[in-house]
Amino acid sequence: xxxxxxxxxxxxxxxxxxxxxxxxxxxxxxxxxxxxxxxxxxxxxxxxxxxxxxxxxxxxxxxxxxxxxxxxxxxxxxxxxxxxxxxxxxxxxxxxxxxxxxxxxxxxxxxxxxxxxxxxxxxxxxxxxxxxxxxxxxxxxxxxxxxxxxxxxxxxxxxxxxxxxxxxxxxxxxxxxxxxxxxxxxxxxxxxxxxxxxxxxxxxxxxxxxxxxxxxxxxxxxxxxxxxxxxxxxxxxxxxxxxxxxxxxxxxxxxxxxxxxxxxxxxxxxxxxxxxxxxxxxxxxxxxxxxxxxxxxxxxxxxxxxxxxxxxxxxxxxxxxxxxxxxxxxxxxxxxxxxxxxxxxxxxxxxxxxxxxxxxxxxxxxxxxxxxxxxxxxxxxxxxxxxxxxxxxxxxxxxxxxxxxxxxxxxxxxxxxxxxxxxxxxxxxxxxxxxxxxxxxx
Numbered sequence: 189x190x191x192x193x194x195x196x197x198x199x200x201x202x203x204x205x206x207x208x209x210x211x212x213x214x215x216x217x218x219x220x221x222x223x224x225x226x227x228x229x230x231x232x233x234x235x236x237x238x239x240x241x242x243x244x245x246x247x248x249x250x251x252x253x254x255x256x257x258x259x260x261x262x263x264x265x266x267x268x269x270x271x272x273x274x275x276x277x278x279x280x281x282x283x284x285x286x287x288x289x290x291x292x293x294x295x296x297x298x299x300x301x302x303x304x305x306x307x308x309x310x311x312x313x314x315x316x317x318x319x320x321x322x323x324x325x326x327x328x329x330x331x332x333x334x335x336x337x338x339x340x341x342x343x344x345x346x347x348x349x350x351x352x353x354x355x356x357x358x359x360x361x362x363x364x365x366x367x368x369x370x371x372x373x374x375x376x377x378x379x380x381x382x383x384x385x386x387x388x389x390x391x392x393x394x395x396x397x398x399x400x401x402x403x404x405x406x407x408x409x410x411x412x413x414x415x416x417x418x419x420x421x422x423x424x425x426x427x428x429x430x431x432x433x434x435x436x437x438x439x440x441x442x443x444x445x446x447x448x449x450x451x452x453x454x455x456x457x458x459x460x461x462x463x464x465x466x467x468x469x470x471x472x473x474x475x476x477x478x479x480x481x482x483x484x485x486x487x488x489x490x491x492x493x494x495x496x497x498x499x500x501x502x503x504x505x506x507x508x509x510x511x512x513x514x515x516x517x518x519x520x521x522x523x524x525x526x527x528x529x530x531x532x533x534x535x536x537x538x539x540x541x542x543x544x545x546x547x548x549x550x551x552x553x554x555x556x557x558x559x560x561x562x563x564x565x566x567x568x569x570x571x572x573x574x575x576x577x578x579x580x581x582x583x584x585x586x587x588x589x590x591x592x593x594x595x596x597x598x599x600x601x602x603x604x605x606x607x608x609x610x611x612x613x614x615x616x617x618x619x620x621x622x623x624x625x626x627x628x629x630x
Contacts, residue, residue: 189217190305193224193261195252196328197245198235200335200384200421202268206233207325209267209297214326216298225255228262229301234270236354238523245270246282253284263304265289267297269354275313291355292316295323316356317341322365327376330573332608333591334378338366338405339385343394344424346451347462348494348522348530351386360391363405371412379608380417380571381409382590388420389427400427403435410441416610417571419590421447425473426464437481443587444481449489453508454501457494460533467508474512485588487516492548493541494522495533502544506551515559516594517552521545553621560618567628570597570613572605581624584611601627 192213196206209231210220224230230252234245245268255261263286266278272290279285287310289300300310320340327334341356342349370381383406385391392401402423409418418441423432425448436442452458453467477484492502509517521541524531535541572584573596582605583596599613605627612628 189219190228190301191219191221191226192301193221193227193230195224195230195232195248197233197248198237198241198269200382201337201340201386202233202235203328204325204335204337204384205268205291205294206231207328208323209233209294210326210328211324212295212297213301215324218298218301220326224252225260229265229304230255230261230263231265231267231297231301234266234268236269236271236273237350238520238525240523242270249282249285253282256284263287265300265304265310267291267294272313272316272354273350275311279309279311287311290314290316292318295321316354317359318356319359320361322361324372325369327373329591330607331377332571332573333380333382334373335382335384336366336370336373337361337384338388338391338402342386343390344387345462347460347533348451348491348525348528350525350527353527355386358387358390358394360393360395360401362395363392363401363408366405367408367412370409370415374412374414377414377608379415379610380419381415382419382421383409384421387422387424387427389423389432400429400432403431406435406439406442410439415441417587418442419445419587421590423448425450425470428473428477433477433480444483445485445487445587445590446477447487447590451489451491452494452497452501452505454497454504457496457501460496461494461530467504471508471512474514485516486512486514487518487590487594488514489518489520490548491520491522492544493536493538495530495535497522497536497544502547506548509548509551509555513555513559514552515556515588517548518593519545519548519552556621557618560621560623563615563623564617565615567612567614568597568625570599570611572607572609572611574607575605582627584613586613595622597623597625599625599627603627 214220235241265287267289271288290313292314293312339360341358342351343358568586570584581598582601583598613625614628615625617624
């Protein structure tokens with residue numbers, strides 16, 4: 189039996205994949221280490237979506253290779269999207285790597301490790317369209333929240349995106365399997381469940397009946413005892429219907445927070461990206477969501493410098509943001525990815541795309557500042573996540589903040605607050621763009 193270290197990079201969906209691999213390794217009798225130093229095998233689960241993610245993955249591989257050269261780790265196994273995307277190059281360009289697994293071969297993690305320990309090289313690329321294989325997980329998030337992946341792959345084929353070629357066609361998990369996992373997570377102490385997939389809104393459309401099953405799934409998740417918050421990410425705008433809105437509005441456990449990636453608002457750019465929305469439809473959707481779900485907080489992702497974007501289209505995006513008042517936005521400069529149609533189209537250079545992203549971030553910052561100011565003097569339910577000794581304050585999140593991407597709420601408390609506890613915080617100020625407050629009397 190060996191010591192196995194894991195490094196997980198990229199999105200929450202990748203993190204779930206890594207947690208499943210860790211479970212398989214532990215189930216086989218190996219020891220999963222929290223620190224890679226001293227590992228007989230280090231598994232680096234990579235992202236290969238855009239240039240910045242690729243660079244991060246390569247940096248981690250090289251850092252681990254340096255530990256290997258010092259005799260501090262043994263073999264290096266690279267898994268995930270970078271492996272899938274550059275399967276012919278990794279071993280050639282980085283001879284320190286001992287094996288690679290594609291995204292269709294996560295279930296082969298234990299045989300791969302055992303081959304490496306026997307001195308064999310591993311190159312394994314299974315079908316990226318194979319059905320999901322159910323297994324357990326070793327949680328790597330804080331114990332009070334967890335991601336639950338309800339589907340794999342994507343059928344959207346946006347012109348700028350390589351995900352379908354890395355993750356395969358859309359495959360929903362069986363609802364009973366999702367609900368079983370959710371119950372296990374709740375029984376283990378998870379209080380906030382975050383529903384993820386490349387596109388959660390299409391859940392069920394590939395199963396017999398071809399129905400949108402996300403509303404039904406959400407209702408059943410709300411029936412699980414001990415779950416306090418259910419948060420939904422990556423809901424595509426063209427799949428949001430009245431049934432989904434009704435569930436969002438009526439179920440108290442579902443936090444009034446939606447992550448809806450739109451990428452842009454200009455009709456020509458949306459069409460070139462192979463998106464199915466128009467600006468008018470987006471405006472109508474956001475107005476309907478605001479009217480039907482009081483207190484709704486919206487998050488989106490935006491790309492600047494896309495093919496077809498000039499100064500007029502950039503200004504149109506900024507005006508759209510000011511009009512819709514989307515509270516949260518991740519803004520990214522366009523990355524022309526090899527193998528995508530958008531990479532072959534005319535687009536601005538990387539520096540100009542970054543400049544435009546900074547301009548959109550400035551607009552978004554003003555919106556966030558106004559939103560924070562509107563909350564001062566109100567009280568919010570906050571999930572406490574810890575205590576910062578330097579700041580001498582507790583910190584946590586309300587329904588309006590998703591972990592790792594939306595910041596924190598800082599608050600003074602006259603008593604010790606256990607992480608994972610829900611408390612009421614009176615919001616009194618802002619610090620570096622994040623809300624501050626004090627524990628309200630109960």
